[in-house]
Amino acid sequence: MLYRRIVSDKITEWWMVTSIFIIVILPIIIGFGLFTKAAPLIELKPLGELVGSSTWLPHKKEFGFLPFILGSLYVTLIAFLLSAPICLFSAIYLTQFSSKRVLRIMHPVIDVLAGLPSVIYGVWGIVVIVPFVSDYLAPLFGTTSSGYSILAGGIVLSVMCIPYILNMLIEVFNTIPLGLKEASLSIGATFWEMVKHTVISKGFPGILSAFGLGIAKAFGETMAVMMVVGNMVQVKFHLFDSAYPLPALIANNYGEMLSIPMYDSALMFAALLLFVIILLINLVFRYFIYRTKKHE
Template identity: 50%
Template sequence: MNIRRLKDSISSRLMLAATAFACLLFFFMLVGLYYRASPILSTEPIFDLLFSKEWSPNAGKFGFFPFIMGTLWVTGLAIVIAVPISLLSSIYLSEYADSSLRAAANPLIDLLAGIPSVVYGLWGVIAVVPFIRNIFAPALGVETIGGYSILAGGIVLSIMVFPIIISITSEVMRSVSQDLREVSLSVGATKWQTIKHVVLRKAKPGIFAAIILGFSRAFGETMAVLMVVGNVYRVPSSIFDPAYPLPALIANTFGEMMSIPLYDSAIMLAALLLLIVVMIFNILARMVLIKIEKGVI
């Protein structure tokens, strides 16, 4: 009996240590990035770094505003495209599709989540970019730089976040009590009215959390966006303009020109900004999901 208790105690302590280590990894990353970014933070006000439009490492100018705006444009467009399609897909899978169709569709959705981002990027280069360059932009009378644009990045990124939003939203909608549906139908509501006024209203916090998680995934995506967005340093004014998101800046420039003072620190600051934003959105989504589980909302 004592040996069994000793084994249980050792096992529980080992699992606790492993869990603590996994949780502390994030804080190690946060502290490490802040330490590496501290030289530029000590020489330039954070406000100037975030809102300056001048990026000239040789002259000691590190303005992140065009990179931040490029990230927001691409991510915002991706969410605008992804949310309606994902929501309608979730409604169909949870409320209209039969069990056999649902069983066939769910593995395909999960497969989308497992495709490497570089494959999405290649698909964007060979399909999305030529479509924008040769068909969509000319039809609207708009010029693009070879089709590489925010629109291309938004389309590719929206497809990448489909699985996250669809999976979570479908699960949240299926968790709504069947009794609520039956009560709504019994008083004369149609199926769509029941979905709109009962199911969606009850599942709204979970849908919100799914969108936030999708947004956080899109915000930090690198390779696929880097390949189709154009990587031109300027503040975009249209979805047909090229952009230069923060993840692309890190991927393209880290390890290059590190002999320039503060250049390495500036790249680390970009990584720190991404990490903080993704952390904030994940915490918000987790708080909403916890409240759902507790029945608070």
């Protein structure tokens, strides 16, 4: 009997270690696969030119990825700037100020938003946000725009990020011990001072982590952004102009333009770039989280 229990103990442990191994090995395999596929292009051109040049003429074997990288970064930045404050304040309100009933009502609402397929956000973007940008926002800023723009992409993307970041922030703020809040209040902090000095400050690593994951997700989001951002190769970025993010480049062209020499390799390089940039974003946020935890 005891022997059986020891064996089942060991089997459980092996299974757990195997699971971890699969998780660790997956990104390595994907990264390696992308690299092998992109290798012909990397052999052809120096890396600096691929990343730093903005000439995109596949027929002439000119592959400059800068417009795509910047396009992705720009749309992600707008989405982050729009969604982060909304998420932060609503998460604080829902966990600290409102009654538990409101949070119970809000949970399914957030889950529905999180579960909507991105093509629906894309359609909503085309029907609502694109005309809104071209008819109202652009004239307001004294310019003209087709509406298919970085701003439209950013707005749609921010709405997609909200449920994702909000859910994580709610989890973070719910873990702040009640005793800590009581301690702060009993010293004479007002409610908002308490929130500032305990909830936000204790939850800071968690906030960073939620933002980091949100940014990484936004950076890779393809469908909805592709539908509203215009997809034009440009380097001069203006809020009301089009851009061509990296994921859109891959999704639009893979399988269609492969007759052009090196194009296959170029798209794989774009995928590798996405992979590396998302990895970098995560590493940077991990580093900040590590530092804030150390200083706590």
